Amino acid sequence: MMISTRGRYALRVMLDLAENGQNGYVPMKEVAQRQELSLKYIERIMPALVKEGLVEGVHGKGGGYRLVKRPEEYTVGDILRISEGDLSPVSCLVSGAPPCNRAESCKTLPMWKKLYGMVNGFFDSITLKDLLDI
């Protein structure tokens, strides 16, 4: 539940691409150096972002990754949900979780749902561009 290195690194790579990807593809070797992250670990994270259409990857010399949209068109929520999975703060609310037979009478469930909504709303209100401007 919630944000581990996977999601945080994914965000930092996306920010790096936004800052350094004006002229074409950016190899992860450079990103890894700038961000002080393990190249191999980044390589494990990126394919999901490609699959979901957030970035484009090109093999070989002169290759690397690049954003396919403008920074203001990516929300932090999208990036985190793709790299991390569900952003639910409790297992009860994770999509695909076994249904709880106490849900009807549960005094705490509405609170978890409200928080879940707050968290998603928070992340969906922030774009890559917002973070760049800080």
Place this chain on the structure above:
Amino acid sequence: MMISTRGRYALRVMLDLAENGQNGYVPMKEVAQRQELSLKYIERIMPALVKEGLVEGVHGKGGGYRLVKRPEEYTVGDILRISEGDLSPVSCLVSGAPPCNRAESCKTLPMWKKLYGMVNGFFDSITLKDLLDI
């Protein structure tokens, strides 16, 4: 990070005590049955709540636990921080975490801090009484 069964069960036990503790101490055997939780697991969770002064425990027949304050005087935040530990959504912000040397220039840190504040504020604004009234 965030809310596992420990914190969720602690909350449910506290709510059960608030509902069923009018006349004295409530044995965990009863709570476990009502809440459909493992008695042994509850027993592992309770001592922290005693230590922090949220509840009082009494041994032997007629014993059990009881709240020491009125339901409206307990915040969900207090209960969760005691049972779960830090409510930070990212490891960077957990108190006692190794300081990050990129913190100064980190583009994402302010966002994590803002969320952290939101989450704590959210839980601190809800009391046991609020949950009972739902």
Place this chain on the structure above:
DNA sequence: CTTTTACCTACCAAACAGGTTGGTTAAATT
């Protein structure tokens, strides 16, 4: 002295976090 109940310690299996190793495939350069 028996019952009840809190409390304590040790253990355990499964899952997850946070990677590393060792490749293969594709594209460009020489």
Place this chain on the structure above:
DNA sequence: AATTTAACCAACCTGTTTGGTAGGTAAAAG
């Protein structure tokens, strides 16, 4: 054609956390 670069993929690995269970001991009441 050979080499280099870089994405991509599969398997493995170590440590920690989660969600408990087992088997008690200590205290209070009847």
